[in-house]
Amino acid sequence: MKNIITIEDPEYPKLLREIPFPPERIYYKGNWEASIFKNCLAVVGSRRMTSYGRQITTKLVSEIANAGITIVSGFMYGIDATAHKAAVDAGGRTIAVMPCGIDMVHPPHQESLYNEILENNGLIVSEFEENHPPVIWTYPQRNRIVAGLSIAAMVAEAGERSGSLITAHLARKYERKLFVIPGPLTSKNSQGIMQLIKEGASIVAGSKDILEVYNLESLSPAEPSLNLPAFNELEQAILEELQREPMKIDSLSRFTQKSVSEVGTAVSLMQLKGLLAEEDGKYYINTGGGNVS
Amino acid sequence: MLVKVLSASISGLATIGVDVEVNVASRGLPAFEVVGLPSKTVDESKERVKTAIVNSNIEFPARRIIVNLAPGDVPKQGSFYDLPIAVGILAAVIQFKIPKNSLFFGELSLDGTLRHTKGALLLALFAKEKGLKRIFVPRSCANEAAVIEGVDVYPIDSLNQLIGYFLEHIDIKTAKVSQVNKKIPIVQPEFDMAEILGQEQAKRAMEIAAAGGHNLFMCGSPGSGKTMLARALQGILPMLIGGEQLGVTKIYSAAGRIPPEGSLIKIRPFRSPHHTISQVGLIGGGSRPQPGEVSLAHRGILFLDEFNEFPRSVLEALRQPAEDGWVSISRSKERVRYPCEFMLIASANPCPCGYLHHPKKPCACTQREIEKYRKKVSGPILDRIDLHVDVPAVDIKEFSGNEQLKTNLETSEQIQKRVVLARKLQQERFAKEDVYTNSEMKNSHIKKYCILSKEVKQLLRRAGVAFQLSARSYFKMIKVSRTIADLEGAQEINASHMAESLQYRPKAQIKDL
Numbered sequence: 001m002k003n004i005i006t007i008e009d010p011e012y013p014k015l016l017r018e019i020p021f022p023p024e025r026i027y028y029k030g031n032w033e034a035s036i037f038k039n040c041l042a043v044v045g046s047r048r049m050t051s052y053g054r055q056i057t058t059k060l061v062s063e064i065a066n067a068g069i070t071i072v073s074g075f076m077y078g079i080d081a082t083a084h085k086a087a088v089d090a091g092g093r094t095i096a097v098m099p100c101g102i103d104m105v106h107p108p109h110q111e112s113l114y115n116e117i118l119e120n121n122g123l124i125v126s127e128f129e130e131n132h133p134p135v136i137w138t139y140p141q142r143n144r145i146v147a148g149l150s151i152a153a154m155v156a157e158a159g160e161r162s163g164s165l166i167t168a169h170l171a172r173k174y175e176r177k178l179f180v181i182p183g184p185l186t187s188k189n190s191q192g193i194m195q196l197i198k199e200g201a202s203i204v205a206g207s208k209d210i211l212e213v214y215n216l217e218s219l220s221p222a223e224p225s226l227n228l229p230a231f232n233e234l235e236q237a238i239l240e241e242l243q244r245e246p247m248k249i250d251s252l253s254r255f256t257q258k259s260v261s262e263v264g265t266a267v268s269l270m271q272l273k274g275l276l277a278e279e280d281g282k283y284y285i286n287t288g289g290g291n292v293s
Numbered sequence: 294m295l296v297k298v299l300s301a302s303i304s305g306l307a308t309i310g311v312d313v314e315v316n317v318a319s320r321g322l323p324a325f326e327v328v329g330l331p332s333k334t335v336d337e338s339k340e341r342v343k344t345a346i347v348n349s350n351i352e353f354p355a356r357r358i359i360v361n362l363a364p365g366d367v368p369k370q371g372s373f374y375d376l377p378i379a380v381g382i383l384a385a386v387i388q389f390k391i392p393k394n395s396l397f398f399g400e401l402s403l404d405g406t407l408r409h410t411k412g413a414l415l416l417a418l419f420a421k422e423k424g425l426k427r428i429f430v431p432r433s434c435a436n437e438a439a440v441i442e443g444v445d446v447y448p449i450d451s452l453n454q455l456i457g458y459f460l461e462h463i464d465i466k467t468a469k470v471s472q473v474n475k476k477i478p479i480v481q482p483e484f485d486m487a488e489i490l491g492q493e494q495a496k497r498a499m500e501i502a503a504a505g506g507h508n509l510f511m512c513g514s515p516g517s518g519k520t521m522l523a524r525a526l527q528g529i530l531p532m533l534i535g536g537e538q539l540g541v542t543k544i545y546s547a548a549g550r551i552p553p554e555g556s557l558i559k560i561r562p563f564r565s566p567h568h569t570i571s572q573v574g575l576i577g578g579g580s581r582p583q584p585g586e587v588s589l590a591h592r593g594i595l596f597l598d599e600f601n602e603f604p605r606s607v608l609e610a611l612r613q614p615a616e617d618g619w620v621s622i623s624r625s626k627e628r629v630r631y632p633c634e635f636m637l638i639a640s641a642n643p644c645p646c647g648y649l650h651h652p653k654k655p656c657a658c659t660q661r662e663i664e665k666y667r668k669k670v671s672g673p674i675l676d677r678i679d680l681h682v683d684v685p686a687v688d689i690k691e692f693s694g695n696e697q698l699k700t701n702l703e704t705s706e707q708i709q710k711r712v713v714l715a716r717k718l719q720q721e722r723f724a725k726e727d728v729y730t731n732s733e734m735k736n737s738h739i740k741k742y743c744i745l746s747k748e749v750k751q752l753l754r755r756a757g758v759a760f761q762l763s764a765r766s767y768f769k770m771i772k773v774s775r776t777i778a779d780l781e782g783a784q785e786i787n788a789s790h791m792a793e794s795l796q797y798r799p800k801a802q803i804k805d806l
Contacts, residue, residue: 048656077660107660188655248685249494249796260493261777261793268792272755280650281683 003028013037019148019174023127026145027102030123036093039214040070042150042171044143044164045079046157046189051246051279053079053157053189056181058086060154063207065092067216072097072149074142075114075124077107079156079164085113088120095123095149099142101132143167152177152213154204158192165192168201177213179204234258234266235275239285242276246284294319296384298377299396301419302362302369303412305582305622305629306543308419313374313397314361315381321357327378329362332370341401342379349405349452354386368626370581372400373410376429379452389459395427396420399434399449406451407431411549414542417441429455433553435468437546440539440557442470470556482528482563484521487702491687492518498682498797500708503529504715505776506730508615508637508677510600512800513684514654515647519640520565522684523596526638527563528705530594531713537592540632544591548584562593564635568602572610582622582629587614590635600639601669608674611637615677618733636732637678641670651686679732679769680797715779731776736768743771749791756795770794 005011005026011034016022043061045053057079065071065087073080075096087094096117100106102124105114117124127145128138143166147153153171155178158164171178178201183190197203204210237256241247247255253263267283270276277286298313325339346353360378362369376399384391396419400410413434418441420428427445430438435448446468449455457463486496495511499522502509511519533541542558545551551558566575566586577585587595597603614620618634643649644663649656658666719730722742728734734742745753757767771786773794778786 047660051650109660109664248683250491250685253493260497264494264497264796265789265792268756268795269752269788272752272759272792281685 003032005032013149015040015151016145016148019144021144022148023145025129026125026127027129028123028125029102030118031121032123036070036095036121036123037149038070039068039216040072040095040150041210041214042072042146042153042167042176043079043083044073044146044153044155044158044167045083046159046162046164046192047076047078047080048159048189049078049082049157050183050187050189051282051284052183052187054082054279055246055284057082057156060156060181060204060207060210061086062090062092064210065090065094067207067211067214068092069210069214069216070095072146074099074139074146074167075106075110076163077110081110081113083156084117084122088113088116088122091120093121093123095125097142097145097149098124098126098128098134099138100126100134101128101130102126103130104133106134139163140166144170147171147174147176150176152179152210154179154181154210155193155196155201156181157183157187157189158196159188160191160195162192165196168196172199172201178202179210234262235270238263238266238270239275242283242285246279246282248281249283252283294385296381296391298381298384298391299394299425300374300377300398301396301416302367303371303415303547304627305631306415306547307629308415309364309367310419310423311367311369311374312361312363313377313381314363315378315385316359316361317354317382317385318357318359323355323357325358325360327360327362329360329365330368331362331374332368334372335362335369335374338372338375338378338401341375341403342382344403345375345401345405345452346379346382348403349456351383351387351452351456354382358382371410371412372408373398373412373416375399375401376407376431376449380429380455383452383456384459387456387460389456391459392427394425395429396425397429399429399431401452404451405453407449409433409553411551412546413438414440414546414551417444417446418543420444436470436554436556437542437551439468439470440542482524482560482705484525485528485705486525486708487704489518489521489525489702490689492522492684494796495522495682495684496703496708498680499526500529500712501773501776501780501797502526502636502638502680503531503708503712504731504780505679505719505772506636506732507679507773507776508732509639509680509682510675510678510799511638511640511682511684512643513640514649514651514686515642517684517686519684520596520598523565523594523598523638523640524563525705526594527561529708529712530561531709531716533559533561533592541592544584544588544631548589550589562590563596564590564594565596565598568597568599570603570607572604572607575607576610576614576620577622577631578624580624580626582624582627582631584631585620587611587620587633587635588631591632592634593636594638595635596638596640598640600641601666605669605671609671612673612677615674639678640684652688653686675799676763676765678799679773681799682797683800711780714782715776718779718782731772731779734772734775739768739771743775743786745771745786745791749774749786749788752788752791756791756798760795760798762798766799770798773797 061083071087071094073083147170180193180196180201241255253260276283295316300311301308302311377397398416400408417438429447432448439446614633619632621630644658645666646657648654774786774790777790
């Protein structure tokens with residue numbers, strides 16, 4: 001049985017119909033429900049994600065998805081996959097728009113994520129049939145569906161010539177709201193973001209900024225205060241340092257003026273308590289979404 | 294007339310006695326033959342001996358000379374039979390008596406002087422085992438042979454000197470190892486730990502590795518200091534002790550790697566073969582098996598830079614030697630066994646271009662390339678490595694304006710002191726076992742010497758779940774925490790030791806998502 005929705009069908013998403021040259025047919029996997037298309041947010045960004053990108057995307061997307069917004073993205077590795085994953089983990093719904101035929105999983109190493117999306121009431125959609133391979137022109141064409149389905153788009157990390165800029169420009173063309181997550185000016189992954197800001201994109205300072213567009217309130221509890229009395233002096237000092245930016249053990253030891261041995265011990269224990277998380281050798285304060293218990 | 298001279302034959306590190314029988318016949322056509330399975334080198338010694346005798350102003354007898362190297366069924370190789378053959382001929386011609394219990398060893402030069410020859414230490418060792426009193430060796434090998442006490446080592450310059458000794462009793466001063474020791478300067482390693490800025494955690498990992506003899510894997514961008522760290526490691530390791538020195542020197546003697554005038558090796562070897570090395574080069578081999586890099590790194594460091602670039606087959610061949618501490622090399626003509634207790638220090642880039650997670654330079658690799666690159670190293674090899682550490686690129690700016698950070702660095706000597714103390718504790722602990730360091734502990738030793746309190750066990754169990762540790766990693770963490778406790782001089786492993794050891798757990802090689 002083939003799951004196809006055509007442009008004539010009443011179930012065809014209304015927003016998508018508004019764009020120039022909407023896809024005639026959409027192949028899909030999963031449960032096609034009208035509600036999933038009600039409040040969609042496109043989340044796109046660089047494939048070469050930094051650990052900052054992963055953290056901030058995970059944090060924002062889990063809060064946004066938790067509030068009932070559907071996360072739409074392109075299933076590429078990097079920010080796209082992180083956004084899908086965060087949405088699934090937060091118990092939200094997500095739509096993956098594939099650059100290839102509906103019968104393929106691309107990139108293939110993300111098959112487990114593919115299955116997770118389907119198991120959590122998400123959708124896999126594509127305008128390409130069967131085993132149509134992902135080729136250079138299918139990616140930008142796929143992007144117009146990502147932008148077209150969404151009321152707003154949010155870009156996290158984009159280089160100067162990133163493909164996510166195409167999605168961003170399409171979103172603007174379709175008169176959708178465009179948000180960007182600011183990053184450090186020193187990062188190559190911020191160049192595209194800065195370009196978008198100059199062109200008038202709004203800045204996301206927190207999930208509230210996005211939720212306001214959808215007239216929704218945050219459902220997630222307030223962030224737990226980190227200054228619990230149970231911490232010893234070193235743990236406190238480490239948390240204070242990490243509130244500024246994620247750090248390596250070496251830097252932590254320099255700033256706290258303790259030996260790497262002491263800092264290493266403390267950090268291991270804090271990681272086990274779920275206070276810290278590590279990525280690419282840098283530690284940061286675990287703001288939920290982490291699975292260390 | 295028949296003369297018998299003693300020498301030996303070397304196979305790997307083993308020696309067997311060889312009688313060099315020289316017969317200078319009074320009848321028959323003039324000839325000069327060597328029998329008793331001589332190799333090409335031994336056969337060529339005919340020409341060297343003949344010319345050397347002539348150039349020493351002694352008439353070479355125009356008679357039928359047969360040299361037999363007995364036993365006749367053992368292949369002989371090496372150039373050191375020159376001296377015993379020459380001595381045999383001279384004794385027959387000039388008619389002098391060779392003192393009993395004397396061993397001769399050395400290669401002749403055409404002018405009648407003696408050249409530096411490999412294997413002197415093994416010959417001296419053989420002499421001692423067989424209760425021989427004297428060994429005559431080239432002068433440049435005397436320091437090496439003198440290491441073995443209880444055998445008089447006679448340094449020989451030329452054939453004429455030897456004749457003078459036998460005929461006119463002109464004394465030759467024997468070489469003494471005590472005098473040798475004073476002469477040899479201790480070679481300083483290339484880098485001192487104090488010269489390396491930053492990399493505090495990597496240095497700490499080096500210290501732990503040195504203290505417990507653990508293998509170590511470094512991952513970091515080019516230029517972050519991996520090679521420097523590995524070279525500086527040599528300086529924080531304790532010097533070789535008694536039996537270890539002899540063991541290392543034997544291998545170097547067999548490989549002909551002891552320089553003229555060289556003697557006992559005291560500093561731990563550091564070997565860093567290039568990644569284009571062949572399997573034979575690394576493990577040892579050849580039709581007459583020579584020691585490979587693993588054996589040359591015996592009791593020292595085998596540093597494999599660009600670990601992922603080594604051919605897979607070469608790395609796989611490393612598994613058994615790394616585990617057992619010896620290699621057995623079998624060829625059609627010979628089977629030898631070389632020891633290879635080495636510390637493996639491996640380093641690799643995080644991705645093919647090297648700049649993944651680099652703070653400044655962007656990485657040009659795709660996810661697929663990175664995965665492919667990381668999969669090149671086999672799991673079983675990484676599994677044998679106790680300590681895993683990131684060596685990130687150092688931002689020099691972090692140090693500018695903070696002179697204290699630049700000047701207050703620990704020197705290798707300071708670190709070495711702690712390492713030596715930790716090793717001493719291990720020696721005491723394993724006095725009755727056949728292991729020397731914590732890294733060599735088997736499961737039975739761990740049960741006996743690493744008793745964990747309830748609290749520590751709980752911590753480890755929790756870490757096992759949180760960090761997805763394999764059963765093998767679990768034991769590694771215990772071994773590493775034992776070393777950390779030893780560095781602190783602590784009897785028991787406590788929670789902090791264990792928590793620190795978790796810092797050096799194997800990081801997930803491939804992250805999903």
